[in-house]
Amino acid sequence: MMVTAQRAWRLAWLLLGVVCLLPALLPLSSLPLLSDWLPALSHHVIPEKARYSPLSYWLLLTLVWQAQRRWPVTPAPFFSVAFRQDLVWYCASMGLRLLFLGAWAHAVVAFYSHYLGFLTLPGVAQWHPAVQFVLGVLLADFARWLSHLIRHKVPLFWAFHSVHHAQRDLNLFTDARVHPVDRMVSSLVTSLALLITGNGVPAVILWMVIETLYPKFYHANVRLDLGPLRYLLVTPQSHRVHHGVEHRYHDCNFGFLFSLWDRLFGTQHPDHRIWPATGIPDANFPVDRDGSPLGLLRTLCRQLVYPFLSLRRRA
Numbered sequence: 001m002m003v004t005a006q007r008a009w010r011l012a013w014l015l016l017g018v019v020c021l022l023p024a025l026l027p028l029s030s031l032p033l034l035s036d037w038l039p040a041l042s043h044h045v046i047p048e049k050a051r052y053s054p055l056s057y058w059l060l061l062t063l064v065w066q067a068q069r070r071w072p073v074t075p076a077p078f079f080s081v082a083f084r085q086d087l088v089w090y091c092a093s094m095g096l097r098l099l100f101l102g103a104w105a106h107a108v109v110a111f112y113s114h115y116l117g118f119l120t121l122p123g124v125a126q127w128h129p130a131v132q133f134v135l136g137v138l139l140a141d142f143a144r145w146l147s148h149l150i151r152h153k154v155p156l157f158w159a160f161h162s163v164h165h166a167q168r169d170l171n172l173f174t175d176a177r178v179h180p181v182d183r184m185v186s187s188l189v190t191s192l193a194l195l196i197t198g199n200g201v202p203a204v205i206l207w208m209v210i211e212t213l214y215p216k217f218y219h220a221n222v223r224l225d226l227g228p229l230r231y232l233l234v235t236p237q238s239h240r241v242h243h244g245v246e247h248r249y250h251d252c253n254f255g256f257l258f259s260l261w262d263r264l265f266g267t268q269h270p271d272h273r274i275w276p277a278t279g280i281p282d283a284n285f286p287v288d289r290d291g292s293p294l295g296l297l298r299t300l301c302r303q304l305v306y307p308f309l310s311l312r313r314r315a
């Protein structure tokens, strides 16, 4: 039974790879998905490269998937309920992104240029775009670190962010388990950091693409701490500690891409050999129990409502 399920899953994964290859073979203009649903992406992000992104995304997922199988932290059951629940979160979040990513990026840029344009660093327009982007990424990563810390410390924001922390079986799709309110707050903060350094819509969208890729790796159930690279980057080990259920792990490792800010401000957990259990200590959280399609959708709805009920309980 289990072997058949694994074979079916592998076949589905291969078929998905073939589907992801198609955009690379077709002319970009024949992709209604890109031109109609993602006008900002198709017009601004280097179109010739945009067509390869589904394939590279699939390849990245395959690599992380294999790493999970070879070096798991905990031997997770194949296609567990927790994994299925994250997959549902992933589909919901991708749907929202496909529909609103371009519009959201444009709205943020319009808001910034109307009300906050005075914050743009002077003389930044003369800089090379690559310098603007690198500086923007550094500032955005710092803003993300700071906003992450705030989302842990302020009860209103924690109510929404705790949904992400509730996963007990981390896997490569856990990065998608983010409440839309939590995601809007974090993407707003980081987009503003990019705009301050003179970056426009293409850079904001490119950042949003980066922020969907790297976290896949460090949320995976994979026993890697990246050796000396851990001094520069967030790793699966350091982020697992951040997700630790015990109280002593609650205020450390807030980094998003770089571990730099945690090391600079003393919030990096010093031990890189621990792999704690993850989750949140709230008995009221609607945990993933029902793996049927209807059950998964029901749990998703309950987890989306959870922050509001949690805030009401506290009030």
Ligand SMILES: [Zn+2]
Residues within 6 Å of the ligand: 148, 152, 161, 165, 242
């Ligand atoms: Zn967190």
Ligand SMILES: [Zn+2]
Residues within 6 Å of the ligand: 164, 175, 219, 239, 243
């Ligand atoms: Zn996380």
